[in-house]
Amino acid sequence: GIKYREGFIKNRYIARTFIMPGQALRRKSVRQKLNAIDLEFEGKNVLLVDDSIVRGTTSSQIIQMAREAGAKRVYFASAAPPVAFPNVYGIDMPSADELIGYNRTVDEIGELIGADKIIYQDLDALVEAARKGNMAIPRFDLSCFDGQYVTGDVNESYLNRIEALRSDEAKAERAASQNALSDLHNSEQEMSAD
Numbered sequence: 400g401i402k403y404r405e406g407f408i409k410n411r412y413i414a415r416t417f418i419m420p421g422q423a424l425r426r427k428s429v430r431q432k433l434n435a436i437d438l439e440f441e442g443k444n445v446l447l448v449d450d451s452i453v454r455g456t457t458s459s460q461i462i463q464m465a466r467e468a469g470a471k472r473v474y475f476a477s478a479a480p481p482v483a484f485p486n487v488y489g490i491d492m493p494s495a496d497e498l499i500g501y502n503r504t505v506d507e508i509g510e511l512i513g514a515d516k517i518i519y520q521d522l523d524a525l526v527e528a529a530r531k532g533n534m535a536i537p538r539f540d541l542s543c544f545d546g547q548y549v550t551g552d553v554n555e556s557y558l559n560r561i562e563a564l565r566s567d568e569a570k571a572e573r574a575a576s577q578n579a580l581s582d583l584h585n586s587e588q589e590m591s592a593d
Contacts, residue, residue, distance in 0.1 A: 406439035406447075406468070433461055441469030451479035452508070453492065455499035457582070459512040466513075475514040480522040481559065484546040487553055487561055492543070494562035 410432050440514045445465055452458045452475075454541075460471045481500030484493040499508055508515035522544050530536060540547045 401446075404439050406436055406445065406465065407433040408436065409433055422493055432457075433464065435468040436466045437468045439468070440465050443470055444472040444474070445470045446476060448476045448478065450477075451482055452477050452499055452512070454497055455480050455508070455512045458499075458514075462513045472515045473513070474516045474518065475509070475512065476518040478520050480520050480525060480544045481508065482543050484543055485558065485561060485565070486543050487548060487557070488540065488542075488550075491565060496559070496562075532578045 446464065447461060449458060449461075458475060462475060465473050481503075482492075482498055483495070483500035483502075485495055485498070492498070497561060499511060503511070505517055522541065526539060526541070528585075529539060538549070540549050542553075
């Protein structure tokens with residue numbers, strides 16, 4: 400009997416924030432991606448629902464925005480189980496240490512994102528619901544949730560190499576190196592023009 404309301408207006412031209420390089424850019428982009436409608440939050444207990452929580456940046460920002468718009472209590476529901484392991488099959492997800500679900504309890508995650516309570520989808524229930532579409536499928540790739548990689552060839556060494564490429568620190572180092580090369584190239588161009 401609780402009404403569904405849209406409390407945020409979404410800017411569809413902002414990309415997925417969890418894959419953006421750098422925490423400052425992710426935080427800024429969340430504020431550009433969503434705008435709270437104060438009337439929907441003021442003096443209310445609200446349940447926010449999102450598809451997943453990857454780093455926690457978006458979740459914590461929208462919880463804060465809901466509180467700024469006047470929400471009394473903010474509950475948060477994720478339609479996916481805790482994302483605790485990196486995806487190695489094509490999605491540029493961060494290293495395990497940058498995932499909010501890695502080595503944390505549900506209560507710790509809720510505290511980190513600022514929710515009064517957090518509710519996660521149960522992994523077994525998710526698999527059961529997905530299999531209803533095709534019961535012939537015995538297993539899905541659940542590696543982001545359970546750390547079991549379907550190809551069987553993902554080990555600690557491989558994950559360390561991925562982390563060395565995907566972590567915020569690694570991306571910042573590459574960007575600094577590219578900027579240095581660009582500056583060097585530009586200064587050489589200036590000298591040859593003289």
